[in-house]
Amino acid sequence: MTVGFYQHRESSVHRLNPLTKLTLAVAVVIAAFAVPLTWWPAALFLVVLVPAVLAARVPARFAALTVKFVGPLLVAVFLVQGLFFPGEGAELARLGPISVKAEGLAFAAQTATRLLVLIGAFLFLLLTTHPGVLMNAMVQRGLPPNISYVVSATLQIVPAFRERAQHILRAQQARGMATGGGLRRRIGVLLPLIGPLALGALTEVEERAVAMEARAFGATGRRTSLMPVPDTTAQRLARWGLAAFAAATIVANALGVFA
């Protein structure tokens, strides 16, 4: 059982070094937020992210998740900023407290497309990269191993935790606890769930800590990797290129090129 979004495919994108994909995602997000042209984030999405996702052969899952995560935000941002934009500006229409402004619509469009890039870029990374491999690659580049341990261990225990939560909920229901009802009732249901869940897990922590200490978890010094992540010169150059591209957009913004 796995958690997360990773989709296993045989594609050249999947075989890329995780750091290359991470750099691509971060660079695209920075570029989307650094350039205040309304069409720019949408162009980045169509020209960079969509081809990347097609090459990775995960377009259906990407589309479904993008709609699921960006869809509600998109509707909300157009309703909030399209109808109640706080800044000044020419009013296009007015009805009671509702006032449609050109600035508001522009801001909504810009925010919506930026969110599309922000969430799309990370979905691309997470769909094509197993979190464990990503952590492995980052540790080889100097990420402290205990951070990698926390992330990897959490991803492993979450499914067991979900199962335990289900067991507790069913056990409490079998004892006659009603799970439906009003707000106060539903909050009241949480305590008999959180209690056993957290207390049961916390009692295991000590054994785990002892086992980790016995395996030199706290050891200092450089560690070798069991599974080195392959990297190529071309990818290294590509990462530098992406970083330069992102930096260039920030510099251009700071210099007021788009003002």
Added chain:
Amino acid sequence: MTASSRGGPRHHGTRWAYLVAGALVVVATYAYLVIARPASLHHGGAGSAALLALAGYLVGSVLIIAGAMSRLPTSTVALLPVAIAVNLVVGQIVNVTGIPLYLDSIGTVLVGVLAGPAAGAATGALADVIWGITVNPSAMPFAVTAAVIGLLAGVAARFGAFRRLWTALPAGLVTGVVAAIVSAPIGAFVYGNANASAGRSGLAAAFQAYGNGLLKSATLQGLVSDPLDKTLSFLIVFLLLAALPPRFRQRFPFARRFAVFGHRTGLVDRDAEATTGACELAEKG
């Protein structure tokens, strides 16, 4: 016993240097966005604000994680995945049941109280990153807020707020207020006050309709939900800790050193020094 006793004062120094630097970056970002207000919101103004909020908070949370995770004792590192899993599972159940609260920082507060502000901050930030990896990537920009919650829970415990319920609850309230303020720039400039929850979007829209600016509306919207949410989280953690065996609570050096749970560790003698001395004896024996 663990890395904490081995780590020299020099390492301790760099750790706090990173943490303070991270906090300063976050505060500076916020101050710049509030005071200097990069132009107005027209044409590109909000664009720079969004980039600044995103970048400043990202750098801040990376520094906070780096500082907090260096030289953390193994007993605390082993606690983190469990705490984060509690955050995740409870947060998701709350989400599904339609309760208009988050309650996704119970594990964060727990670690802050047991293991201190640095560990709490690391738990919060990493929990947010993992929430982004597994549940919803749009959570990731809010990592700093989660770190602040863990940090404040640890500070509250450090000054004895978790000894009694009537000091723990106000500490939760204050944490919620700070969380609302810290998360407002991301909500306003990056998300345009849009929220996947219709209730929260509607609330922000209402505040904007009354003539408040973007950032102010985001702050007010946060102030409606966050303080209650964090007070409730602190209450749940207080009850959880009361149910834990004293032996477990006293296992953490931070909880022992600052007498997070008071000096009533099953000993009749209430004198502070005598009690901590006895605890250390018990630890060695």
